[in-house]
Amino acid sequence: MDYKARQERLQTSLHKNRIDALLVTHLSNIRYLCGFTGSAGALLVSESKCVFFTDRRYAEQVKEEVKGAKTIVSPTGPLSSVGEWLKSNWKSRSQRLGIEAESITVGARQRLAKALPRGFLLKASPPLVERARMVKDKNEIGRMRDAARVGAKIFDRALETLRPGISEMEVAGEMEFAARHAGADEMSFPTIIASGKRSALPHGRASQATIPSRGFVVCDFGVILAGYCSDETRTVHVGKPSREAKAAYEAVLAAQEAATKTVKAGITAEEVDAAARKVLKQAGLAGYFTHSTGHGVGLEIHESPRIAAGQKEVLQPGMAITIEPGVYLPGKWGIRIEDTVVVTNHGCEVITPTSKELLVI
Amino acid sequence: MDYKARQERLQTSLHKNRIDALLVTHLSNIRYLCGFTGSAGALLVSESKCVFFTDRRYAEQVKEEVKGAKTIVSPTGPLSSVGEWLKSNWKSRSQRLGIEAESITVGARQRLAKALPRGFLLKASPPLVERARMVKDKNEIGRMRDAARVGAKIFDRALETLRPGISEMEVAGEMEFAARHAGADEMSFPTIIASGKRSALPHGRASQATIPSRGFVVCDFGVILAGYCSDETRTVHVGKPSREAKAAYEAVLAAQEAATKTVKAGITAEEVDAAARKVLKQAGLAGYFTHSTGHGVGLEIHESPRIAAGQKEVLQPGMAITIEPGVYLPGKWGIRIEDTVVVTNHGCEVITPTSKELLVI
Numbered sequence: 001m002d003y004k005a006r007q008e009r010l011q012t013s014l015h016k017n018r019i020d021a022l023l024v025t026h027l028s029n030i031r032y033l034c035g036f037t038g039s040a041g042a043l044l045v046s047e048s049k050c051v052f053f054t055d056r057r058y059a060e061q062v063k064e065e066v067k068g069a070k071t072i073v074s075p076t077g078p079l080s081s082v083g084e085w086l087k088s089n090w091k092s093r094s095q096r097l098g099i100e101a102e103s104i105t106v107g108a109r110q111r112l113a114k115a116l117p118r119g120f121l122l123k124a125s126p127p128l129v130e131r132a133r134m135v136k137d138k139n140e141i142g143r144m145r146d147a148a149r150v151g152a153k154i155f156d157r158a159l160e161t162l163r164p165g166i167s168e169m170e171v172a173g174e175m176e177f178a179a180r181h182a183g184a185d186e187m188s189f190p191t192i193i194a195s196g197k198r199s200a201l202p203h204g205r206a207s208q209a210t211i212p213s214r215g216f217v218v219c220d221f222g223v224i225l226a227g228y229c230s231d232e233t234r235t236v237h238v239g240k241p242s243r244e245a246k247a248a249y250e251a252v253l254a255a256q257e258a259a260t261k262t263v264k265a266g267i268t269a270e271e272v273d274a275a276a277r278k279v280l281k282q283a284g285l286a287g288y289f290t291h292s293t294g295h296g297v298g299l300e301i302h303e304s305p306r307i308a309a310g311q312k313e314v315l316q317p318g319m320a321i322t323i324e325p326g327v328y329l330p331g332k333w334g335i336r337i338e339d340t341v342v343v344t345n346h347g348c349e350v351i352t353p354t355s356k357e358l359l360v361i
Numbered sequence: 362m363d364y365k366a367r368q369e370r371l372q373t374s375l376h377k378n379r380i381d382a383l384l385v386t387h388l389s390n391i392r393y394l395c396g397f398t399g400s401a402g403a404l405l406v407s408e409s410k411c412v413f414f415t416d417r418r419y420a421e422q423v424k425e426e427v428k429g430a431k432t433i434v435s436p437t438g439p440l441s442s443v444g445e446w447l448k449s450n451w452k453s454r455s456q457r458l459g460i461e462a463e464s465i466t467v468g469a470r471q472r473l474a475k476a477l478p479r480g481f482l483l484k485a486s487p488p489l490v491e492r493a494r495m496v497k498d499k500n501e502i503g504r505m506r507d508a509a510r511v512g513a514k515i516f517d518r519a520l521e522t523l524r525p526g527i528s529e530m531e532v533a534g535e536m537e538f539a540a541r542h543a544g545a546d547e548m549s550f551p552t553i554i555a556s557g558k559r560s561a562l563p564h565g566r567a568s569q570a571t572i573p574s575r576g577f578v579v580c581d582f583g584v585i586l587a588g589y590c591s592d593e594t595r596t597v598h599v600g601k602p603s604r605e606a607k608a609a610y611e612a613v614l615a616a617q618e619a620a621t622k623t624v625k626a627g628i629t630a631e632e633v634d635a636a637a638r639k640v641l642k643q644a645g646l647a648g649y650f651t652h653s654t655g656h657g658v659g660l661e662i663h664e665s666p667r668i669a670a671g672q673k674e675v676l677q678p679g680m681a682i683t684i685e686p687g688v689y690l691p692g693k694w695g696i697r698i699e700d701t702v703v704v705t706n707h708g709c710e711v712i713t714p715t716s717k718e719l720l721v722i
C-alpha cells in the first residue's frame with residue numbers, strides 16, 4: 001500500500017480545509033494512512049510531518065507496521081503525548097488542530113483540549129480521510145476481490161450445511177470455520193442466518209433457532225481478508241416456495257439488478273437507490289423495503305458513500321459499494337439479495353460471484 | 362434480567378448528579394437497561410419515564426426485546442426523534458440533559474444539540490450506567506460462569522489442534538468453531554494465538570504464521586454467551602522449555618496467583634496490581650510487564666474497574682475482573698496468564714477453570 005502518497009494527499013488538503021494539522025483518531029483511517037492495525041493510537045498529520053502516537057502495548061507492533069510516520073510510544077496514552085509533542089515541536093503561529101468529529105468522543109475531545117499547549121484551537125474537520133478512502137486504488141480493489149472470493153466460498157459451505165432442523169448458529173459456525181481456513185482475519189460482522197419468520201428481521205444475526213422445514217433463509221455474511229471486508233447476501237428457500245414467495249423473490253432480484261445496471265461513474269447515489277425502489281414499487285413491495293439500497297465497503301464494513309434517498313454523492317471509478325435491496329413482511333418472511341460492486345467509467349464490476357437464481361433446498 | 366430495577370436505580374441517581382434526564386447512547390448500557398441488542402438506538406431516562414428511540418430496521422426486534430421502556434421507531438434516526446419527543450412531552454422547567462461523554466461522538470453531540478428544543482442544556486454525565494454495571498447480580502454472574510465454562514472448553518480444542526507447522530489461524534478457527542457449537546453468540550474479541558517471537562506482542566492476534574517447533578504460544582480468547590463475555594489466557598510451550606523460560610513462566614504464575622489472593626471486597630484496584638508487580642520485580646521481570654493487571658468484564662470485554670497502578674476504585678462483591686499479568690521480551694518471547702474472577706466478601710471465585718501448570722506440547 002502506498003502510505004506515503006495517501007499521507008501527502010491528506011497533507012495538501014489541510015490548508016484549504018482551514019486546519020494546520022489533522023489529528024486522526026479513527027482506527028481505520030489510521031490504518032489507511034500508515035498501516036497500524038492495533039486498537040489504540042492517534043496520527044498527527046501536519047503539512048510537513050506525520051507522527052504516530054500509541055501506548056506501550058504496541059511498542060513492538062509499530063516497528064513492523066507503521067510506515068511513513070515517526071512513532072512515539074508513550075506510557076501515558078496517545079492524547080496526552082500529542083499535547084507534549086506539540087509543546088516541543090510546533091513552530092507555526094497558526095494552531096488550528098482538526099479533529100475527526102464523527103469518531104472522537106466528547107470525553108476524548110475534552111482530555112485532548114486539556115493536554116494541548118496554549119493557543120491551540122480544536123476544529124471539527126470534514127471527513128477528509130473517509131472521502132479519500134471512498135475511491136479504492138488497484139491494490140485495494142485486488143484485496144476486495146480476494147475477500148469477495150473467500151466470502152463466496154464460505155457460502156458454498158453454508159449450502160452444504162443448511163437443512164431443516166439444524167440451528168442457524170451451526171450454519172454460521174461452519175461458514176466462519178471455512179473463513180478461517182481460507183485465511184480470513186475475522187468476519188466483517190456477526191454472520192446473519194435468519195430463517196423462517198426471523199428472515200423478516202433485517203439484522204437477524206444467527207441464533208439458536210433451527211431452520212424450519214419451509215421458508216426463506218437470509219444469509220448475510222462477509223470476511224475480512226488482509227484488512228478488507230467482503231459483504232454479500234443470498235436468500236435461499238427451504239422446501240417448495242409458494243407462488244407469492246417466488247414472485248417476491250423475483251421482484252427483489254429485479255430490483256437488485258436494476259440498481260446494479262444504474263451504477264456507473266457520474267451517477268449519484270440516490271439514483272441507484274431510486275432504481276431499486278422503482279422496481280419494488282411496481283411489484284407493490286416498496287413499503288416493505290425498509291432500509292437503504294447500499295453502502296460503501298472497504299477497510300470497514302460500512303463506509304461512505306451511502307446509497308440512499310437524498311444522497312447526492314456522485315459515484316467515481318474505484319468506489320466499492322453494496323447493492324442490497326430487501327423486503328420484509330413482519331411475522332412472515334424476508335428476502336435480501338446483495339452484491340458488492342466496484343464502480344467503473346461505464347458501469348461496474350460485480351465482485352461477489354455467487355449465482356442469484358432462487359435456490360430451493 | 363430485572364430491567365425495571367436497573368432503570369429505577371438510574372432514575373433515583375439523576376437528581377444528585379444534577380441532570381433531569383440521561384440520554385443513554387452507549388449500546389451496552391442500553392442493553393443493560395432495557396434489553397435491546399441492536400446497533401442503533403438511544404434510551405432517554407428521566408425521573409419518571411424511559412423512552413427508547415431506534416430506526417425502522419429494528420421495528421420488529423424492539424417488540425421482542427425492549428423491556429420497561431416505551432419505544433419510538435423513527436424514519437429519521439434516534440437523535441432527531443429524541444428532539445421531537447422532548448418538544449411535545451417535556452413539561453419541567455429544568456432541562457438539563459445528561460450525555461455519555463465517553464461514548465457519544467463530537468459529531469453526534471452537535472446533531473443532538475441542534476435537534477433539541479430551546480432551553481435544553483447538554484451536560485457531560487458521570488458514567489452512571491458503567492458504575493452500576495461494575496457490580497453483577499446473581500443472574501449476570503450465572504451467565505458469566507456459563508461463558509467462562511464455554512471459554513475453557515474451546516481451549517481444550519486448541520490443545521488438541523496446536524502443534525508445530527499448523528498456522529495460528531487454524532488454531533483460532535478450531536476454537537471459534539467449537540464456540541459456535543457450544544452456542545456462543547460470537548467471540549469476545551479477535552482470538553489471540555501468538556507463537557514463538559510473536560508471543561512478545563501483547564495483542565498479537567492469530568496470524569498466518571505457523572507454530573514453531575519450540576517456544577511459547579500465548580492463547581488469549583473469549584466467547585460471548587447470552588450477551589456476557591468470557592476472558593481467559595493460557596500460555597503453553599511447544600518443545601522443551603529452557604530453564605530461563607520455565608523460570609519466567611513460574612514467575613508470571615506466581616504473580617498471577619499473588620494478585621488473585623489479594624482480591625476481596627474492600628481492597629483497591631491498585632493494590633491488586635501492586636501484588637502482581639511485586640512478584641515480577643523480585644524475579645527481575647517487572648520492566649517487561651508492560652500493561653495493567655486486569656479490567657472489569659461483563660457485557661463488554663473491557664469494563665470498569667481498571668486493575669492498574671493509581672486506580673483507587675474499591676472492589677465490591679459481585680465485580681467481575683480479570684487478573685492477567687504478563688512479561689514480554691521483544692524479539693524473544695512472551696508469557697501471559699489470565700483468569701476471570703468474581704469478587705466476594707472474603708476473596709474471590711475464579712470462574713475460568715483451566716489448569717495453570719505449564720503445559721509442554
